[in-house]
Amino acid sequence: MHFEKQNRDGKITIIAHANGNRQPLPALWLRERAPTPDQLDGDTHQRLINPHQFDVDLHLTAAEITGDALYLEFSDAYQAAYPSALLASWIEPPARLPEKIQWRADSHINWRFSWPDVQTAAGHFAAVEQFLKHGLIILTDSPRRPGTIRQLAKRFGYIRDTNFGQIFDVRVKTAANDLAYKPIALGPHTDNPYREPTPGIQLLHCLRNDTSGGETTMVDSLACVARLQQLDPEGYQLLATVPVRFAFQDRDDSLEVDRPILATDARGQLLGLHYSPRLDWLPLIDEDRLKAYQRARKTLSALFVDPAYELRFRLNPGDCAMFDNNRILHGRTGYDDGEGRRHLQGCYIDRDGPESLYRRWRRDQQKL
Amino acid sequence: MHFEKQNRDGKITIIAHANGNRQPLPALWLRERAPTPDQLDGDTHQRLINPHQFDVDLHLTAAEITGDALYLEFSDAYQAAYPSALLASWIEPPARLPEKIQWRADSHINWRFSWPDVQTAAGHFAAVEQFLKHGLIILTDSPRRPGTIRQLAKRFGYIRDTNFGQIFDVRVKTAANDLAYKPIALGPHTDNPYREPTPGIQLLHCLRNDTSGGETTMVDSLACVARLQQLDPEGYQLLATVPVRFAFQDRDDSLEVDRPILATDARGQLLGLHYSPRLDWLPLIDEDRLKAYQRARKTLSALFVDPAYELRFRLNPGDCAMFDNNRILHGRTGYDDGEGRRHLQGCYIDRDGPESLYRRWRRDQQKL
Structure with missing residues (x-):
């Protein structure tokens, strides 16, 4: 997976590319995943802030992409380095459940x-x-x-x-x-x-x-x-x-x-x-x-x-x-x-x- | 509550009247509530027959209404006396749950x-x-x-x-x-x-x-x-x-x-x-x-x-x-x-x- 920064008429958008897919990452989605310890509790992985209160028009004001991190700055003044691996794990979670497989009497299954x-x-x-x-x-x-x-x-x-x-x-x-x-x-x-x-x-x-x-x-x-x-x-x-x-x-x-x-x-x-x-x-x-x-x-x-x-x-x-x-x-x-x-x-x-x-x-x- | 028998072009329908409401009782609905011990287990009140297998066109072939019971005969040859009180308890159940009441900080409620x-x-x-x-x-x-x-x-x-x-x-x-x-x-x-x-x-x-x-x-x-x-x-x-x-x-x-x-x-x-x-x-x-x-x-x-x-x-x-x-x-x-x-x-x-x-x-x- 790699990330691209797009700047159109002053609007910055981060786009993830994986397996030929092009996935824009909305600013609200990114902001909610703030990884710093003032935002996310280290012991519990639970959030210390309430993203339901974010401005509807919250947006990126700056972004820089390096090999293993994205440096992002938001319109509410929050800024942080987001590890690429963290974002990748949200976009393509490693631990999805197996697909349910329909079966019939003659299916060969080890029960x-x-x-x-x-x-x-x-x-x-x-x-x-x-x-x-x-x-x-x-x-x-x-x-x-x-x-x-x-x-x-x-x-x-x-x-x-x-x-x-x-x-x-x-x-x-x-x-x-x-x-x-x-x-x-x-x-x-x-x-x-x-x-x-x-x-x-x-x-x-x-x-x-x-x-x-x-x-x-x-x-x-x-x-x-x-x-x-x-x-x-x-x-x-x-x-x-x-x-x-x-x-x-x-x-x-x-x-x-x-x-x-x-x-x-x-x-x-x-x-x-x-x-x-x-x-x-x-x-x-x-x-x-x-x-x-x-x-x-x-x-x-x-x-x-x-x-x-x-x-x-x-x-x-x-x-x-x-x-x-x-x-x-x-x-x-x-x-x-x-x-x-x-x-x-x-x-x-x-x-x-x-x-x-x-x-x-x-x-x-x-x-x- | 009282019951009426309607016969239109040979089609018999039972109609329940309660509080000014007129409620037709479909034959499938009635047949499923068969009250006899060969149909309903006396100990558990659970059904001994499978009503999912009834004919879609199951209908009443005869009906007679007395003071406290309805004598019904169905196209699958089942016949029984249905106590009026039994039907009434299905149509107007006595044990409904209380309505949920929305409350606010100033509602006067005994908590x-x-x-x-x-x-x-x-x-x-x-x-x-x-x-x-x-x-x-x-x-x-x-x-x-x-x-x-x-x-x-x-x-x-x-x-x-x-x-x-x-x-x-x-x-x-x-x-x-x-x-x-x-x-x-x-x-x-x-x-x-x-x-x-x-x-x-x-x-x-x-x-x-x-x-x-x-x-x-x-x-x-x-x-x-x-x-x-x-x-x-x-x-x-x-x-x-x-x-x-x-x-x-x-x-x-x-x-x-x-x-x-x-x-x-x-x-x-x-x-x-x-x-x-x-x-x-x-x-x-x-x-x-x-x-x-x-x-x-x-x-x-x-x-x-x-x-x-x-x-x-x-x-x-x-x-x-x-x-x-x-x-x-x-x-x-x-x-x-x-x-x-x-x-x-x-x-x-x-x-x-x-x-x-x-x-x-x-x-x-x-x-x-």
């Missing part, structure tokens, strides 16, 4: 990471990277002791306490407060869509599975939603904008959130989804719109159970599936609890744990 | 709730209701022992563990990893905008404050953002759509999120905000747009420190402020740590805890 390996730095990084790409990994060869899941979870983030407890037992319970605690099949769904915020990442650790059923299913919503968008673009819009009600009731809790199934940001980009056909309730809207909505969610629901998209596998004792709860739908086939026992332990961690680990690792590599 | 009172059911409900309306309450007369905050927090929700720990000490620290741990003034901000999800609710419990400074400031962003929307509607749009980068770095963590300052849903409704001028970084966009953006955030930043909006008070030992971290901006004035000690403990809980308490209370009242 399985041995827990002893994941305790090494390199094995840990490999697992984190795969998780960020595909939204799912399976940890194998972990201890079969109850409570082990805490240890597995803490390797990737902070455990999120919810109405189900810090860790919860998935097995047949009498007086169940959730269908997960009955031996029935569960279609593809995300957990706790009625919470704000929803759990970001779920872990399910198998302690025992003596039944022939109870197989685990996983589907990548990114692949299915992309297909829906081709098949029914108008329907995609409805799923992203019409809120449904997600609700959960038991003795202690009454949780409700009105939100669209597809979560998008203000620019319409897909952030994730909230999906559980046993917990959602249609709103009272015009019948024609409701029918168009139903057409779209029916298409999506068929994609979610299409064998072309569905990964189906057996969790054996010592296996732990870890998946992005706002991207990957999970489910299970039914089982006969007369035939044998099935006992999983589950917990949630926040979504940004693996992302932070990945960035820190890349950052620390950069410094070596 | 203070005595902790012994909050341990009674009625005192608890009063505190929860005020919190949901105004996004802020101050618990008073609580024990001054370190760790008390756990007890206070658990009365309202589940404690959220983060990189700062389950509970964190806010006092002067050497080798601080955050500016909060230096005795400097902190302008109005929300916590951890670089996390996904951000902490929903924050509690700050005062153990000791022997300094004359270190006053707490609180501002209602709803009031300020509404004002911004009047002053600069285009700027409001920019703040809701242009993502900035929020970042936090220390030895263990490297957290980053790109998101707009104003969080809106797919329909443009304001959900909350993420605001911390010491942690946010402008994106590289066209300079004219960047200037329009700067104008808007400068206006907003001036509103946030305008005494007309700012509540300023002293937290005394035993006081605990609890506030919605995505609605209320908090800050503090600087203090002289030579003059005396200031020691707060803080923690986060999820946003939906008080909402669930409120709904449960209303629901249980309904049943009495």
